[in-house]
Every structure is written in C-alpha cells, then in structure tokens.
Amino acid sequence: MLTPALNNAAVAGKVRATIQNTRSWLPRFDRIGDLVAYMDRFQGTADTEVYKGLKSVGLKTFEDIHDEFMAKFGKFASERTRLDDFVVGQRYTSSQLVIFAELYDNRSGGILLIGNPPKPQAVFVKATFSGGKYPNKWISEPDRLKYYLKSRNAVFSETYIENAAIIKNPDLPVFVFHRLEERQPFTFAGQFRAERVVSEADGSKWFDLVQSSVISPTNRVDEGELRRTFAQKVANAVQTSREARLNRLKSAPKRPPTVATTAIAYLRNPDVVAEVLYRSQGVCEGCGMNAPFDRKSDGSPYLEVHHKMHLSEGGEDTVENAIAICPNCHRREHFGTRTWQ
Ligand SMILES: [Zn+2]
Ligand SMILES: [Zn+2]
Structure with a gap:
C-alpha cells in the first residue's frame, strides 16, 4: 500500500515525503497495541492533503484499510506499552519515547506530555548533556537535574503547554531520560518532581528536578543501575564533610526501604563451570x-568460575574464556586491577 504510492510519480512529492516518513515509523513499534493506537489516528482524517493526494490517483489510504486492520488486530489493542514498563537504568530510543507519547515525531522537543493537558498523567523529559546554548546538567548525579523549560526563540514562557503542565501540577511524575550526546539512546533515570522554576538574569528558566524516590512501588529498578547508583552515592558520601555525614546519620531511617528490581541474567552453561573446575x-x-x-x-574445593x-562485555561462555x-x-x-580481559 505504501510502496505503490512511493513509486507513483503522479503522487505529489510532499505527499510522498509524508508516506516515506510514515513507513519509517512502522517498524519501530514494539507492541501491537501501540501500532493499533497509531492506526486509530487515521480515522476521520479524510480532508488531509495526503488522503486527497492518494485518492486522486486511485490509491488506497490508511483510512481505507482502517476497518480491515482493526478487525484483524483490534483485539490486541490492550497490548500496549505502559508507564510502569519503563525500568530505571534501561535504555530507550527517542522513537520509543515519542511513540509512547503518541507524537510520532522525533522533533517534538524535549518535554513530552503523556495523556492530555491540562492534566496529563505524566511527563517525559529528554535531557542531552552536550550542545546547545542551554545545556541541561546534573546538579547532583543521579538525583537532581537542572532542566531548561521549553523555549521558542529564547523565550522560556511558563504558559507553553508543556511548561504549564509541569508548573500547574506539582505532583506530576516527571520521567527523566538522559544521554551524553545527540543520537545516542536515552537512559531512564527514574521519576522526578519539579521542585521549583529558577529564572536566570539572561531570561532563561529551568526546572529544578528532584528524584521522587526509588521506593515508589511502580518504579522498578534495574539491578545494575541500582548498583551503579549506590556506588555513586557512596562516593558522594565519602566526599562530604564528616560533620554533615554524622548529622544525616542521626535522622536516617534505621531500616532501609526496599524496592522491586529487574535484572537481565545470563543462562550460563553448567558444563563450562564443571569442566573449568575440573581443569x-x-x-x-x-x-x-x-x-x-x-x-x-x-x-x-571452593573456587569461583x-x-x-565478562559476559556483559560480549565475552563467550566457553571453557577457553573461563577460569x-x-x-x-x-x-x-x-x-x-584486571589480569585478564
Ligand atoms: Zn587466587
Ligand atoms: Zn567474575
């Protein structure tokens, strides 16, 4: 359906460009329900340029196949990505985030509203820590972030829909996704809350985003990330003054909170272990x-294989790579210091 349109010279270039763009999105859907939601948009849009452009040369449109598609796949409509599918420490492409926000456009900006304003369900912020005049940055990694408001031509208006949604809903969960450079996937840092808006002398404004807490029951945390985050926090604790540390210890909870974790495990070959122990x-x-x-x-005799x-570095689970x-x-x-690598 898309290919004939792309190959048909009678279809206007602009229309073909839109179709090309649509085709590039289709393989990026992870769940059928997300695709169903996408297809659902092509309902009652018969007055668009693309629709008319395709119709005028006798080609089928998404609108035409909508009912047939829904008859086949509509039953999977509930199989969708959900907010609590996002796992702290895991990586997500910009496309995955944009599909979840139902925007289907990678130029949608850094703040994505999930659900409808003025009362969205959550907001995603995509933070890139390099480039641009107003680079976002950690105030303290990984739990406090300086994140610039959406701006147009250096105007950081608090009335822009995305900014207003955050400002007017102080309890709105802000899902922070970050990366060092453009074109990399984003890492999910967890749920944050916007504590305040800070205005700078040059007219720029930024959100002070503070991590809500890793103990939120819907916040599943990746084990590797939990380990890295904890190591980072210990490093910070070592660096603060002893006085400050002792003060914090005085009011610290005696029983640690718990959190549900997820982990990817390698299904190792028991024969490799047995053979290496024998060797x-x-x-x-x-x-x-x-x-x-x-x-x-x-x-x-107790030895460890x-x-x-390392398997996490792509190492093989073989007798030769094991000791x-x-x-x-x-x-x-x-x-x-590593002896082998
Ligand atoms: Zn030894
Ligand atoms: Zn090891």
Missing part, C-alpha cells in the same frame, strides 16, 4: 594457591 584441580588459576576452603555441600572477558579462581582473585578481577 583447576582445586588450585586457583589466578594466584596458584589452593582453594581457601571446601564446600559444605559436597566437600569439593569467572569469565576473562576457576579463589574469591580474593575474583574480587580483584572485578574491583581491582
């Missing part, structure tokens, strides 16, 4: 010392 004969392949103790379960090139090492050598390999 080691109970001697650490790192330092050459005997295993430090025997396993309570079966009395075998490690991948020289049996003692817990000390294993920790050093991950947190100290």
